[in-house]
Amino acid sequence: MTLHLISHDLCPYVQRAVISLAEKGVDFERSNIDLGNKPDWFRAISPLGKTPVLLADGVPIFESAVILEYLEETQPHPLHPGSPLERARHRAWMEFGSATLNDIAGFYSASDERTFAAKTAGLRRKFEWLEGELGTGPYFSGDLFSLVDVVFGPVFRYFDTFDRIADFGVLAELSKVGRWRRALADRPSVVQAVSSDYPRLLERFIERRGSRLSWILEENTVQLGAGTWQAR
Known part of the structure; x- marks a missing residue:
């Protein structure tokens, strides 16, 4: 079977698919597109006009949650727990991860103070919930790296950039969340899910939002290089 992932540089949902494929040791091709100028061939295979789309032997599968489940059913090294109850619990927290991404979008898009x-x-409330749910780590289910970790790797990656802009206190004094974040940041599949210029691209994306966060970035920081800032 050939797998071809249609991708976008900054899409956190694409990162989910990439992390899962890497954890499973599956060969795949990856092609980035410009979502601001979608090619006709992409419109023809993506009814929602979003990434990711996985072409499995040429058949398009869209929506990251569906792609993750398809990979669980067809590829080795399962990332879901064996118990039906635990799988259901994990799926629920994966949905919580999607809701957290929606809140992150609201955070970087907010237009006023x-x-x-x-x-x-x-x-902050989202991560306080997580603090109460996490155990001893290092991952969501202890030593087991699961699809919940796949979902939250891209979530925490945003905060690598947010923390360089300013201290917003979202993750402050949440020790279990902090430990989980560090474990995911060290996971090779998570690290390699984006290109080396991801921080620079995310910074440029934030700058163009015209949002409150854009203003804070402009006022408090100057760019020194790809993904590196220093306070004025």
């Missing part, structure tokens, strides 16, 4: 503060507080 009041909305930005509300979005920051909402993100």
Whole structure:
């Protein structure tokens, strides 16, 4: 079987598929597209116009959750637990991860200080929930690297950039969350899910939002190089 992943440089949902494929040791081709100028061939295979799309022997599969489940059913090295109850629990927390990504989008898109503060507080509540759910680590289910970890690797990657812009306190004093974040940051599949210029691309994306976070970035930091900032 040939697997061809249609990708975008910054898409966290693409990263999920890449991490899963890497953990399973599966060969695949990856092609990036410009979502601001979608080619006709992409529109023809992506009814929602979003990435990722996985072409499995030429058959398009869209939506990251569906792609992850397909890979679980067809590829080695399962990332779901064996128990039906635990699988259901993990799927629920994967949905929580998607909701967290939606909150992150609200955070970097908030246009005024009041909305930005509300979005920051909402993100904080999400991670407080996680702090209460996590055990001794290093991963969501202890030593088992699972699809919940696959989902949250891209979530925490955003904070590598946010933390360089300013201290927003979203993850402050959440020791279990911090330990989990560090474990995922060290996982080769998570590290390699994006290109080396990802931090620079994310910075440029934030700059162009015209949002409160864009203003904070402009006011408090200067870019020194790809993904590196220094306070003024």
